Amino acid sequence: MKKISLYDTTLRDGTQAEELNLTTEDKIRVARKLDELGLHYIEGGWPGSNPTDKQFFREIRKHRLSTARITAFGSTHYHRTSAEQDPNLASLLEAETPVLTIFGKTWDLHARTALGVSLERNLELIHASLEHLRPHVDELFFDAEHFFDGYKANPAFTLDCMKTAHEAGADILVLCDTNGGTLPHEIVKIMADVQKHLPDAQLGIHTHNDSELAVANALVAVQHGAVQVQGTINGYGERCGNANLCSIIPCLELKMGLDCLGAERLKMLRDTANYVSEVANLRPFLRQPFVGAAAFAHKGGIHVSAVLKDSETYEHIRPESVGNHQRVLLSDLAGKSNILFKAKQCGFDVDRNDPRLEILLDDIKAREEMGYEYSVADASFELLLREKLECPDPYFTFHNFFVLDSKREEDELPLSEATVIVSVRGERAHTAASGNGPVNALDRAVRKALERFYPRLKEVRLKDFKVRVVSGVLRDTGGTASFVRVLVESSDGQNHWTTVGVSHNIIEASWQAVVDSINYKIHLDECEAKAGKGDPGAP
Structure with a gap:
């Protein structure tokens, strides 16, 4: 079975995505998780570009990885100096990684315009940089930046760049669709020409998603000879992102029958995708293929x-x-x-x-x-199901709430106060609380009334609060009107649940969602107690 190596660049290329920032500690945590998944190469960053990446390479040496090889990334040397005197190449060697990846210009437009060098000098930069690094590492990869655009513009020059990199000792020549504009049939045609001119070279593929084809292009490249695929977890990356390894890996394993991770490690894919999202402080993409919550x-x-x-x-x-x-x-x-x-x-x-x-x-x-949305509020649906099928006694009975918002000075924040009256186990509780807004005040007031009877409500934290105006039909008037839907996501540290409320009044909709969240927590604790795992009355 053909073996495909997986090269992850989430920690470098992925961090160029808008809204994605990782500290050194974050990068260490992600690297360990990717190693646990079984990826073969983890590109840690560009040690010559920023202190965070330099620190990462110092810290990662303290961790023993089981499957992955850490890779440092950089560029060919500065055109006005030599490879031996170049600080960028020096920082790559200081990273002390067993694998190095450098990129070079392979599009004549970039060589002449971006670097400001002749095409002959560009070839010298590629050769000298790789030749200088080769003796110091186990593996050396060359990322041919803008390869496909370069080939379309000047195939002879681009092929000369690849030949130069191959002769200088690069183990794998990685063909990069840096602008993300290449189509699958072009990938096939161009790769065939590269293989014709360099039959002994090992090829890799690095694609971007600007045309929504990064995954497709990567798979086509593998089908036509690529032995390494570069990409990122969840497709994070600059502009529209990089090739998404969370789609590429199962396609390679399950649909193309190629050996990447193995069946047991493949089962860790969704957990890894969500873990990286959590560390990056980004919400997982609901409709992401394979690993998204809506995928099945x-x-x-x-x-x-x-x-x-x-x-x-x-x-x-x-x-x-x-x-x-x-x-x-x-x-x-x-x-x-x-x-x-x-x-x-x-x-x-x-x-x-x-x-x-x-x-x-x-x-x-x-x-x-x-406007109720039970497809995303399973906790509210379970409570409704219990109500209809079991008719259980309520955990508490509502009598009244009163909410006051007042603003006394233009430059001062409004003051929110809530009063709640409920009955619990035959006792009437009348409580009041202030809060950051009316919903927070209501939440505090009702908890104050209930926590004496259900102490474990102190464990609950509001994780997310969403409000949306939806259209509904008023049957009693025959007209149309706007409803407000509130979704509340809660957690007690172990369980996560979402509840929903709908009303013309945002306070009432919020109250419904908050009360459902409280009822669901009490229900969870009750089930836990019945299973012998806890006491619903214990804090």
């Missing part, structure tokens, strides 16, 4: 019915093979199959002919018409 989510009733019989009907791979899982969503498109699937997930054994299913389905569709 089913909403339409007909689809769900078929998937429950055989997942192959609407899934191109087994979600578990990449560490993902199948999800069934609730919406106005839902059928009985959706309800049955979700009920089973929540621990309810419901017969398909149970009359309560039809009532529940009608209720969900009516709520979705108003």
